[in-house]
Amino acid sequence: MIITRSANRSLLVVGSVALDDVDGPFGLHRDQLGGSASFFAAAASFFTNRVSIIAVVGNDFPDQHIEDFVGRGIDASGIERADGSTFRWVGKYDSDMVSRETLDTQLGVFGDFQPTLTADHRRAELVFLGNIDPVLQRDVLDQVTAPSLVCADTMNFWITGKRDELLRTLERVDTLLINDEEARLLADDHNLIRAAAKILRMGPHSVVIKRGDAGALLVYGGGVFAAPAMPIEDVRDPTGAGDSFAGGFMGYLAYAGNLEPDTIRTAMITGSVMASFSVEKFSLGGLRGLDREAIQQRFDAFAELIRFESISL
């Protein structure tokens, strides 16, 4: 099921396509399809059939995953296959299904990744820079010709390890999507509103702070929007929730075809919707088998979750 309408803007994501070993209360799941670009593209693919992935995988990466991307209407022509191993992440979730420990990260072929975009990919209207080296993020930005929106993610590793490079990238980013701990680290302020204000001075004109089961905040010049998180009784695998959020967020913007504040607020909810589906199953399982009705129903459930009557005292 692909929901499209006339706007249907092109959406390019550069990020990891990975194989994950995910351990936790529900057992060890090996060789799961993962990576920021995988979750992002799968989530976005419900809103536009013009999603393209820029990534690299190794010899060990199953063809089936590529075929699955193509089956979802995703352009996988930008997924390079290189000699070596696919990016691997090994993590273990605590019994609370919130805290997790990264046990191992093997960059593999991602370590030497130098993407060269095709003419078609360079014309992408919306661009998502997944959580990768900020130098690589900028390499991609140098190649796209005139994107109407550039969103980016990053993580503690780059915030502390390549801060200057990250700051140079941020100058060219419209919307930064990061989690609360990353926002605090980047801005060196525990208060999220003050942290967001500092991040806006680094370049982005809006920042989305993802807070897991506490929802997400959008902070922009015009104000603040708080998206709730859908309370989920059975969280199986939070891996990729943030990227699913970003995919639902940008996928909806590609679908809607404008960047009005009200459209962006709605996109925060479609992002939350896709994240809420993503955590219910392992790997991309939560994003499989969804259809227009399921997404609409979950969207409406968000509206009901926060509905209240106004008063006049």
Next chain:
Amino acid sequence: MIITRSANRSLLVVGSVALDDVDGPFGLHRDQLGGSASFFAAAASFFTNRVSIIAVVGNDFPDQHIEDFVGRGIDASGIERADGSTFRWVGKYDSDMVSRETLDTQLGVFGDFQPTLTADHRRAELVFLGNIDPVLQRDVLDQVTAPSLVCADTMNFWITGKRDELLRTLERVDTLLINDEEARLLADDHNLIRAAAKILRMGPHSVVIKRGDAGALLVYGGGVFAAPAMPIEDVRDPTGAGDSFAGGFMGYLAYAGNLEPDTIRTAMITGSVMASFSVEKFSLGGLRGLDREAIQQRFDAFAELIRFESISL
């Protein structure tokens, strides 16, 4: 300023009236008026002029605080003065203004408190059992004749130390208002939705889980409501935020005069409004000087904070 209308139900709170020493990034503030009943009554007093406090203070308690309660239209006739020291809490907030350490708790005259309610107080329509010994909570319940709503708070100390007594009290409580860590401890489940479901089986027909800057959840037979927290840039003193929430919540229910689900959702927002004011200043300072316009404006700001457009995919 007291906002009243015809419903204007009577609202009785039993809890602590205390003197706090609050330390943290903004310095040490000694002998601050505190206690669950103080914050609750002050917050509720904006919505009804029929709030009564049942509590005890010692010889060291300044008359001025009693006069301030009366000045707010609060019935302080149930505040007993006993020979000894007022309940004292000494705490220190971390630089994040979220984590705190209790450095000392001195029950003082509260240790022997055995309230005897007047005939008038026994007829209270709405009753709030602040965070005190569950045996004492039940003593008060035994005296009130026919309340239409009983809400209660509790804490880790009673959940672990007097669990059986607490469970006996909970059987007689309509709505339990607790924070997320307490809910997890009480239900022995990290997942808040599962924890809430377990708590509903203990007696209450609804549970409000207060999550600090992540907002509050209302879980009841008919569903879940998620109230956002207002992002506050300058949090000065989170002490009493939960009790201010409870006061705004029950105060509004007294004002509205019904317990319809939609009224309770709105009460979750008035609770959040009063909590958001409370944290901005020390002691009850954030609840001073408010008026109808300020409360209405903050309420409207909550509506704007979470406003988004529905979509039809």
